[in-house]
Amino acid sequence: MKIGLFCLVDPFTTFEHQIQRVKELGFKCADVTDSHNGGSLGVAGHFSSSVSLDSNPFDIKRMFDKYGIEIATVCAHASLLDPVHPARYGTNELMKAIKMASAMGIKYIVTSDMEPETGWIMKQSYENQVYSVAEKLYEPLRLAKDYGVEILLEPHGPLTDTAKGIKDIMAMLDDAPELGFNMDTGNSWLGGTDPVELAKELKDKIRHIHWKDLGEKWVEMRGKQFGCGFSDIAIGDGVIDIAGVCEVVKDLDIEHSTLELVGTAETLQKSVQYLRSCGV
Secondary structure (H helix, E strand, C coil): CEEEEECCCCCCCCHHHHHHHHHHCCCCEEEECCEECCCCHHHHCCCCCCEECCCCHHHHHHHHHHCCCEEEEEECCCCCCCCCCCCCCCHHHHHHHHHHHHHHCCCEEEECCCCCCCCCHHHCCHHHHHHHHHHHHHHHHHHHHHHCCEEEECCCCCCCCCHHHHHHHHHHCCCCCCEEEEEEHHHHHHCCCCHHHHHHHCHHHEEEEEECCCCHHHHHHCCCCCCCCCECCCCCCCCCCHHHHHHHHCCCCCCEEEECECCCHHHHHHHHHHHHHCCC
C-alpha cells in the first residue's frame, strides 16, 4: 500500500506549490484535495490550492506528472445531508468530479455527508436522513458506472460515522458496486465509532484509507463533533487504535492511502514508519 499526502501542506499557496511540497517531503502520491465550480479569486490571486471542476483535467494530470506524483483520489466532500442549494457542494459537483477523475485515469472520488449546516435534516426521521443522502448519490452513481469510476463514502458526519448509516445508504442504492468506502481513522473515532470495528464491518468495501491519529485533547469532544480535518500529531502518538485498523486492512489490495496530517517532515516520516511497522 502506497502512503501519500494531502495537497494542503502549506497554507495560502497554489496547487502546484502543494504538489511540489509533496515531492520534497518524499511522497509519491497525493489526492486532489480541494475543488470548486467555475473560477476562484483565491486561485487567481495565487493564495488557494483549490482545483476548478471546470478546468481541463489533463492540465491537472500534467501538473502531477511534472513532479512524478501519482493521483490517488479526487476528493469531493459534499453536503449530502443538507437541503439542495446552488452554493452547496452536492450532486452537480460530484458528477463533475467523476468526469474529471475518469479523464485523468483515476478510479475513485471521495465524498461524505458532512455535519449539516442548517440542522433542519437532523429534525427529520433517520429514514429520511438516509434518503436525503442516497437521493443525491443516485445520478452520480449512474454516471460513475458509465465512466468506470467508484464513489467512496467517507466517515465525516452523523450518518457516515457509523457502519449502520453507511450500510443503510448503500442498501437504499441497491448496494451498487460503484459505491465503496474510504476508511478514515480519525473521523470515525471522533464521531464515536470504534475504527477497528468499522473497518471490520465494511472491510469488503474499503478501497482507500485516510490515516490520522488524535491526542487526548480530543477525547472530551468524541461523539459530540463530526469530521476532523487534519491532525497535528504523528500516527501512533495518539489515542486511536491505529495498529488495530492496520491489522484489519493489511491484507486488502489497496493501492493508495493518504496521511491527513499537518506538521514537520519528521512528523510525517514518523507516521509512515509507524504504519509500516504495523504491516501496511
